[in-house]
Amino acid sequence: MVDTSVAREQLKQIVERIERLEEEKKAISDDIKDVYAEAKGNGFDTKVLRQVVRIRKQDTAERQEQDTIRDLYLHALGMLPDFEEDSE
Secondary structure, eight states: OOOHHHHHHHHHHHHHHHHHHHHHHHHHHHHHHHHHHHHHHTTOOHHHHHHHHHHHHSOHHHHHHHHHHHHHHHHHTTOSOOOOOOOO
8 A cells, every 4th residue: 555644744745845936936026026127217218128138138140140030130121221331
């Protein structure tokens, strides 16, 4: 016969760990919201600030590739000026 009390105790410990981590995650999320509110109070654009944070998470090559593709799309839609090379 399987000892269900051991499995039950393991399950209880796992659930309690998850619950603690969820509480920590909520606290960190609240802290991040507070920092954005502080930034907004100091005159920073939080929408742009979130973009900057997201961009800083990317590695350089990934960011450059996305920038190139975005510029290509914007150019194709007529949203970027044509860049003419100087010929001498």
